Amino acid sequence: MSIKSYRDLEVWKKAMDLIVECYGMTECFPKKETFGLSSQLQRAAVSIAANISEGHARQHTKEFLQSLSISYGSLAELETHILIAERLHYTDNQHSIKLLDKTAEIGRMLNGLRRSLEKSRNEVENA
Secondary structure (H helix, E strand, C coil): CCCCCCCHHHHHHHHHHHHHHHHHHHCCCCCHHHHCCCHHHHHHHHHHHHHHHHHHHHHHHHHHHHHHHHHHHHHHHHHHHHHHHHHHHCCHHHHHHHHHHHHHHHHHHHHHHHHHHHHHHHHHCCC
């Protein structure tokens, strides 16, 4: 299957699923966190998928790689927010582990996509 759209990328699909789970998790946060941790956690989750799609739409591989780097940074930010939510007892350890397992998988997928793009770019430059 060829990749015609960012929607064909498995990493984007998994990032979209993670957004839904993160929004679900923040529903039980205290109301005082609406514009605090809830918002930050949601924004970090959205940023992962958004940067994958934006990067894919760019004209050059270098720009896509930069967007993937930003996605990876947002992934680390999201992991931190999940751990903060656990420490504040807004979520339990089991839920945190489940989400962190998903972020780890997405991280591996982002790294794999990055390596693939770098390899392709190097092959074109060396041809």
